[in-house]
Amino acid sequence: MEEHDNKFQSRIDAGEFVEPKDSMPDAYRNHLIRQMSQHAHSEVIGMQPEGNWISRAPSLRAKQILLAKIQDEGGHGLYLYSAAETLGISRSEMIDQLQKGKAKYSNIFNYPALTWADIGAIGWLVDGAAIVNQISLQRTSYGPYSRAMLRICKEESFHQRQGYEIMAKMMKGTKEQQEMAQDAMNRWWWPALMMFGPHDSDSPHSSDAFRWKIKREGNDELRQKFIDKTVQQSEVIGLTIPDKELKWNEQKNIYDHGEINWDEFNQVIRGNGPCNKQRMEHHIKYHEEGAWVREAAEAFKNKKAKKENLINA
Amino acid sequence: MNKQKAIFNYALRLGDNSLVLGHRLAELCSKGPILEEDLALTNMALDHIGRAQAFLGYAAQVEGKNKTADDLAYKRAERSFYNNLIMELPDKDFAATIARQLLVSSFEYFLYTELMKSKDETIAAISAKAVKEVRYHLAHSSDWTCRLGEGTAVSHEKMQNALNDLWMFTGELFEMNDADAILIKEGIAIDLNSIKQQWLEHVNGVILEATLTLPSSDFMQTGSRKGIHTEYLGHILSEMQYLQRAYPTAQW
Numbered sequence: 374m375e376e377h378d379n380k381f382q383s384r385i386d387a388g389e390f391v392e393p394k395d396s397m398p399d400a401y402r403n404h405l406i407r408q409m410s411q412h413a414h415s416e417v418i419g420m421q422p423e424g425n426w427i428s429r430a431p432s433l434r435a436k437q438i439l440l441a442k443i444q445d446e447g448g449h450g451l452y453l454y455s456a457a458e459t460l461g462i463s464r465s466e467m468i469d470q471l472q473k474g475k476a477k478y479s480n481i482f483n484y485p486a487l488t489w490a491d492i493g494a495i496g497w498l499v500d501g502a503a504i505v506n507q508i509s510l511q512r513t514s515y516g517p518y519s520r521a522m523l524r525i526c527k528e529e530s531f532h533q534r535q536g537y538e539i540m541a542k543m544m545k546g547t548k549e550q551q552e553m554a555q556d557a558m559n560r561w562w563w564p565a566l567m568m569f570g571p572h573d574s575d576s577p578h579s580s581d582a583f584r585w586k587i588k589r590e591g592n593d594e595l596r597q598k599f600i601d602k603t604v605q606q607s608e609v610i611g612l613t614i615p616d617k618e619l620k621w622n623e624q625k626n627i628y629d630h631g632e633i634n635w636d637e638f639n640q641v642i643r644g645n646g647p648c649n650k651q652r653m654e655h656h657i658k659y660h661e662e663g664a665w666v667r668e669a670a671e672a673f674k675n676k677k678a679k680k681e682n683l684i685n686a
Numbered sequence: 687m688n689k690q691k692a693i694f695n696y697a698l699r700l701g702d703n704s705l706v707l708g709h710r711l712a713e714l715c716s717k718g719p720i721l722e723e724d725l726a727l728t729n730m731a732l733d734h735i736g737r738a739q740a741f742l743g744y745a746a747q748v749e750g751k752n753k754t755a756d757d758l759a760y761k762r763a764e765r766s767f768y769n770n771l772i773m774e775l776p777d778k779d780f781a782a783t784i785a786r787q788l789l790v791s792s793f794e795y796f797l798y799t800e801l802m803k804s805k806d807e808t809i810a811a812i813s814a815k816a817v818k819e820v821r822y823h824l825a826h827s828s829d830w831t832c833r834l835g836e837g838t839a840v841s842h843e844k845m846q847n848a849l850n851d852l853w854m855f856t857g858e859l860f861e862m863n864d865a866d867a868i869l870i871k872e873g874i875a876i877d878l879n880s881i882k883q884q885w886l887e888h889v890n891g892v893i894l895e896a897t898l899t900l901p902s903s904d905f906m907q908t909g910s911r912k913g914i915h916t917e918y919l920g921h922i923l924s925e926m927q928y929l930q931r932a933y934p935t936a937q938w
Contacts, residue, residue: 420716420724427712428922431929431938432756433705433739436712437732443715444728451721489929489938539938547936655716663719665844666780669837676836 385586390516393459401585405515406460407476408587410467413453415479416446418652422486423495431489438535439492445528452524456517472657480638481568483646490543490550490557496536498558498565498603504529505599506569514586537606544610551611558607559615566630567638569596600628689872692865693806694748695768696875698758699865699911700812701741702769705759707790708734709922710777719780726826727783733819740812760930764920765913772855774919778848781834781841785848787827792888793859794820796881805873828892835896842897849893850901857906859885 378398384391391397420443427443430436454464470476481499486492507529510522543554570576573591582588600619607614618631640646687695711731718724742755772790777783798820801813834845860878869875890900909915929938 417716417721424715427715428709428925429928431760431936433735433742433759434756435938437735437739440712440715440728440732440735444725444732447716447721447725447728451725454721542938546938547933549933550936659717659719662717663723663780665838665840666719666723666834669841670833671837672841673833673837 382584385514385584388586389514390519391514392516400581401587402460404581404585404587405518406457406462408582409453409457409460409518410462410470411477411479413450413457413467414471414476415482416450416453418478418482418656419499420446420450421652421655422482422484422648423492425486426489426492429489430492435539442496442532442535445532449521449525449528452521456521459517468660472653472660474644474653477642478652479568480641480646481564482652483641483649484560484564485647487560488553488557490540490553491561493536493539493543493554494557494561496532496534497540497606498536498561499568500529500532500536501603502565502568502599504533505595505602509588509590509595512586512589518587537610540612541610544612555612558612562615563633563637566596566600566633567641569593569599571635571638597627600630604628687864687868689868690748690750692868693809693874694745695863695865696869697741697745697748697809699768700809701738701745701755701758702767703773704734704741705738706767706769706919706922707773707786708732708738709926710773710775711783714777714783723780730787730819730823730826733823737812737816737819740815744808744812756930760927764915764923767915767919767923768910768913769915769919770855770858770910771907771916772852772858774916774922775852775855776918778851779844781844781848782851784827784830784834785845785852787823788831788892789849789852789856789889790859791820791824791827792885792892793856793881795824796884796888797876797878800876800881804875809874831892831898832896835893835898845896846898849898850903853901853903854905854907858908858910861908861911863911 377396381396381398381401391401423439423443423446427436427439430439454467457467458464467476471478481502486495504526507522507526511519511526513519513522540554540558543550570592573579573593576592579588579591604614604619616631618629620629622629641649644650708731711727711734714724714727715731716724718727738759739755742758746753746755746758772786775782775786777786794816798813798816802810802817804810804813831845834841836842860882862878866875866878870877893900929936
């Protein structure tokens with residue numbers, strides 16, 4: 374066993390990709406199942422807060438862009454479920470784990486999308502933070518995951534631009550629009566920073582993930598990258614970042630920032646965010662309402678197969 | 687009614703049908719029975735809203751009052767909308783969504799195939815694009831009609847009920863008014879009676895293949911050509927138009 378693990382580790386150290394049929398330690402497989410299914414669930418649950426605004430999008434163009442974006446998210450979910458299935462777990466098992474609370478999704482989607490500016494903030498900040506993380510994951514050691522990330526990153530950069538465009542337009546608009554945009558910024562900034570997870574020193578799964586090169590950069594390092602690129606974007610359109618301690622550090626060449634409210638972070642993880650219950654109830658409700666459709670599709674497929682067998686016999 | 691007014695009225699009708707059905711399909715986002723269907727329904731919603739933008743943009747241009755497609759979508763009241771009633775009905779369940787799509791896509795397939803030959807270049811061009819989309823919508827809804835019709839006893843019953851419920855809203859698709867009369871003469875619009883038989887045969891073919899029964903009731907609802915709708919449209923519009931109405935001077 375140990376020999377097997379050492380051999381695996383030396384492949385990882387040599388920078389090789391691991392492919393579905395390769396032998397791999399159970400812990401590596403389980404770590405990936407946990408991470409990839411969480412990633413897939415996040416894409417799917419993320420459709421809800423944005424979907425909340427499709428019917429109220431303020432122009433036909435905005436409506437189409439938002440629909441296309443949400444459709445992309447669903448597609449990413451599908452793609453990630455398929456990638457995770459290469460590890461020997463089915464999509465229905467993963468959905469079951471999600472609905473029973475055994476699998477998580479990104480905390481960020483437990484916050485509500487209250488105004489149209491939130492659609493801008495989600496695209497710009499939430500997708501912006503996701504991209505930083507996903508670019509890093511392009512070099513992850515599991516081949517199907519890495520390839521999924523390459524494809525997903527292309528679409529995410531379009532999402533981030535559409536979010537930024539919404540914010541930029543509102544900041545050039547009426548006083549009410551500007552206030553709406555700043556309010557969304559105030560509410561989404563900190564949760565976006567929390568998306569990178571706890572400080573590396575407090576991160577429970579990090580050491581294995583680094584050793585196996587599933588994770589290539591630390592939470593704090595990625596968070597810093599996001600902050601540094603977002604501060605300028607924010608200044609260009611006249612939005613203020615709601616952090617009084619935010620300051621350019623000449624020596625380090627980065628922005629220093631205030632401390633994240635980790636109590637809030639932990640509360641939301643524990644299920645006490647504003648929308649945890651709502652998101653899961655929605656997912657379960659429509660999954661259950663669709664059961665008869667899935668049964669019908671399955672029955673139809675079996676009937677067809679039977680007919681074909683009779684013809685071929 | 688002159689030719690310009692007739693084209694305006696006709697383009698509004700086609701645009702409103704696309705807009706309102708697109709709205710209903712978009713409402714289903716994140717509510718599909720499987721993720722693949724979420725994507726398919728969202729995709730169809732996108733096609734419809736894109737088509738709405740094209741037809742309403744053309745209507746605005748023909749009207750000549752310096753308006754945009756958005757003005758027509760977001761700043762008209764219920765009684766000035768001309769979509770068929772079937773487009774605005776709520777989706778009771780997945781069978782209702784599929785039944786509506788089958789009935790409407792079949793109609794749209796024959797309609798836009800003919801309108802590709804319209805002497806109005808804009809209508810012909812939008813129709814050519816629409817046909818490509820509708821072909822996919824029709825294949826999708828036909829496949830699902832068969833799956834649900836033949837699948838289980840439960841799905842069979844739901845699908846049959848959905849068709850029965852919607853049937854009385856299909857007569858309206860073929861109604862014509864003064865605008866049609868003027869535009870048929872000009873070679874711009876088509877006589878809807880000319881596609882009715884094809885539509886019926888096609889729909890009946892799918893329904894029979896799905897082991898379902900063509901609804902027999904011949905009572906038909908009417909109203910939309912005069913801007914008279916179900917109670918549902920007002921709610922759709924109050925939601926859709928909310929931001930434009932609440933902040934009338936804002937650009938988004």
